[in-house]
Amino acid sequence: MSFLESPRPSDEEEAFYARCRAAYLSVFRSSLTNISSKQQLCHALQQAGRNPAHATLNKYWTPRTSKLNFDDFCEILKNEKNTEESELMRAFRKMDLNSDGFVSHGELEKALTTRGEKMTTEEVNAVFSLADINKDGKLDYAEVSFK
Structure with a gap:
């Protein structure tokens, strides 16, 4: 097939790659920059609306991985579903x-230090201080942005 005969990407595909690029560029200066650590991969995935667990990160960043490029990142996004607002709201209500x-500081601390991938008290304090935008000592559904 020649260049002139190659199929044009669909609007959906173009939108997907535009979202991939936006997420990537929110972490890196260029889409030519490689992801060089598991932490960078995690941050880029979070910017793309994912909430990667350690198991997910370990699936894509193995002991043999030294870098991932923009195309690798796009493939990961194709395989990992977006975190839905309803999922986040369900988790918020559980806390x-x-x-x-x-959600009080105590409720958040109990949830994040006893279930799933446990956080330290220092990590919980950092999360709470970032999320408590109006600094009233509690998180409400409207205060926490899911977008």
Whole structure:
């Protein structure tokens, strides 16, 4: 097939690659820059709307991995589903132990230090201080941005 005969990418494909590029460029200065660590991969995936678990990161960043390029990143995004707002809201409600519409520092700490991939108290404090935008000591559904 010649260049003139090659199929034009669909609008959906173009939109997908535009989102990949936007996420990549929010972490790197150029799409020619390689991802050189698991932490960079995690950050780029988060910028693309993913919430990668350690197992997901380990799947793509093995002990033999030294770098991933933009095309590799796009392939990962094709394989890993986007975190839906409904999933995040469900998790938020699970942390709201007294169902008052807010997550206190204590509720967040209990959830993040006892379940799943456990965080340290210092990590919880950092997350809480970043998420508590209005600095009222609690997180409410409207305060936490899912977009």
